[in-house]
Amino acid sequence: MKIAVAGGTGLTGRHVVEELEAAGHRPVVLARSRGVDLVTGAGLDAALAGVDATIDVSNVTTMKRAEAVSFFERAGRHLLDAAARAGVRHHVALSIVGIDRVSTGYYQGKLRQEEIVREGAVPWTVLRATQFHEFAEQILERVPGPIAVVPRLTVQPVAVREVAAALVALVAGEPQKAAPDLAGPRVESLPDMARRLVRTGTVRRRPVLPLWLPGPMAHGGLLPAGPGPRGTQTFEEWLAERRR
Structure with missing residues (x-):
């Protein structure tokens, strides 16, 4: 299959492209560096010519609601x-577990993304995943x-490459609409992960x-609320990879 990856040069997108190639598919990277601008739509029609399916892992770095939406x-x-x-014939979008329970500016943007997918004319699947193992590092980078x-949060981090593999498996199948939530193998404390x-x-x-936050985010709002697939790589195993 010829499969386009929106955000194919980012953290998740690079793994998705690798997984597609390993599975024998032909990935098409949609990114500004490849002449495609999702925000303006420039280059999209040419890039999607002959494409069978799309995977959207595009992202924006902001916590502001207006910018994210x-x-x-x-x-x-x-x-x-x-x-x-x-x-x-099939559009697969990556989303985040708990965005309908935890209200942040960025999550409001992801909720809007899900709404647009549901309203669109292309048969779809949305996969919500928990935070990646890189989440603690991303938080540390933002704190001067x-x-x-x-934040004193409880999370269930998952490996990016396992999320990418799940997206590739989904896109090759029939549209499911809301797929079961994907999470990592263990529940972790975010401050402990940072330490x-x-x-x-x-x-x-x-x-x-640690900083206590009020509301659902501090009380398991980012954890999966039901059964679903679980990754295998633990945060400790991910750390061991970084040490090598």
């Missing part, structure tokens, strides 16, 4: 409209200063101070 609204509409014109203030990451020496060494 604007990006996922515009990118999602342009991608799905072009996919419909190209006769794409001599002390890292990390263990700091101890590896692969990020800046500094004390980690």
